[in-house]
Amino acid sequence: MEIKTKDYHVWYDEGITTVFCKGFLRLDGMEEYQPIMDLLIDAIDLQVKEQQALTTLNLRELEFLNSSGISMLSMFVVKVREKGNIQLLLQGSGEILWQTKSLKNLQRLMPSIKLEYS
Amino acid sequence: MNISPNLGVNFAQDDMTQTSTIKVLGDFCDRLPHTEEYLTINFSPSTAPRKQRWGNNGLSADFLGDYFAAFFPGDKLPDSKIGKQETVKGSVSFIANELLENAMKYSQDSSKLPVNIALCLYDRQLIFTVTNHTDCREAEKYQTFVHEITTSDLDELYTQKLELAATGAEGSGMGLLIMLNDYDAKLGWKFETLAELPNVMRVTVMVQLEV
Numbered sequence: 001m002e003i004k005t006k007d008y009h010v011w012y013d014e015g016i017t018t019v020f021c022k023g024f025l026r027l028d029g030m031e032e033y034q035p036i037m038d039l040l041i042d043a044i045d046l047q048v049k050e051q052q053a054l055t056t057l058n059l060r061e062l063e064f065l066n067s068s069g070i071s072m073l074s075m076f077v078v079k080v081r082e083k084g085n086i087q088l089l090l091q092g093s094g095e096i097l098w099q100t101k102s103l104k105n106l107q108r109l110m111p112s113i114k115l116e117y118s
Numbered sequence: 119m120n121i122s123p124n125l126g127v128n129f130a131q132d133d134m135t136q137t138s139t140i141k142v143l144g145d146f147c148d149r150l151p152h153t154e155e156y157l158t159i160n161f162s163p164s165t166a167p168r169k170q171r172w173g174n175n176g177l178s179a180d181f182l183g184d185y186f187a188a189f190f191p192g193d194k195l196p197d198s199k200i201g202k203q204e205t206v207k208g209s210v211s212f213i214a215n216e217l218l219e220n221a222m223k224y225s226q227d228s229s230k231l232p233v234n235i236a237l238c239l240y241d242r243q244l245i246f247t248v249t250n251h252t253d254c255r256e257a258e259k260y261q262t263f264v265h266e267i268t269t270s271d272l273d274e275l276y277t278q279k280l281e282l283a284a285t286g287a288e289g290s291g292m293g294l295l296i297m298l299n300d301y302d303a304k305l306g307w308k309f310e311t312l313a314e315l316p317n318v319m320r321v322t323v324m325v326q327l328e329v
Contacts, residue, residue, distance in 0.1 A: 024176065026172075028223075064211070066212075066219065066293070067293035068219075070292060070296065071284070074283050078281075094199045095199045
């Protein structure tokens with residue numbers, strides 16, 4: 001599972017049940033985010049199938065995310081919440097402004113999210 | 119900072135279009151005080167599809183971020199891994215990108231009127247002004263949302279709209295709510311009608327950011 005363009009790279013590392021997002025994501029609305037959303041959903045479905053309890057989203061090298069992208073993350077968080085028994089770990093960077101400003105707000109949707117800044 | 123309504127810079131469009139203001143909402147000031155440091159970008163109305171032009175929003179926003187960050191060299195912030203320069207760069211880039219995305223998304227292409235973004239730097243504040251032209255029905259929907267923002271509890275509205283955005287709904291207004299809540303920005307709006315284009319409304323958004 002991988003999407004790679006000149007602006008961003010999103011991939012799932014099955015061995016460590018982690019989805020990595022890297023680069024600059026400024027896509028035009030939810031429709032354009034759908035392929036990334038599909039990758040995220042496929043990753044959770046696979047984890048449920050393999051009875052993995054922890055899913056990790058590593059955003060440490062995601063330099064930019066627009067508000068449509070933040071909406072996509074909120075959609076992902078709600079999908080994880082609906083599964084009921086998966087722990088979500090968000091790995092962010094304390095050196096990237098949007099992450100220090102906005103990532104914590106995803107806990108509004110799922111207070112049990114663990115947020116870890118490097 | 120106090121904004122005097124009667125002197126200083128006016129970034130109104132110079133396209134000679136006759137307008138009449140019908141509504142001003144939130145923190146909006148028509149004539150900004152004089153500043154030596156400002157930058158304005160006008161985007162000509164284009165026949166190229168929106169998708170083809172989309173990358174220009176991020177490009178322009180990053181340019182504005184880099185341009186204004188240069189006024190804050192080497193400033194360190196206590197208790198943060200991010201210095202003042204990077205903070206200005208990141209905030210300007212995020213806010214300008216959101217404002218431009220909205221302006222482009224809701225612009226009435228057939229009106230052949232430009233989109234304009236201006237940034238003014240003051241002692242402790244940056245002020246963004248973005249103008250576009252949209253059809254009256256879109257402008258009315260926008261006014262309803264602005265009314266909701268200006269009269270609701272921000273914390274509750276943020277959570278409510280984040281839940282809405284999570285359903286995949288477009289137009290949840292998260293961009294504006296993020297500016298208000300996460301970046302502590304102040305927002306204001308002006309809606310104007312155009313004498314020669316009765317179905318088109320000029321919308322100006324003003325964002326004030328402490329720096």
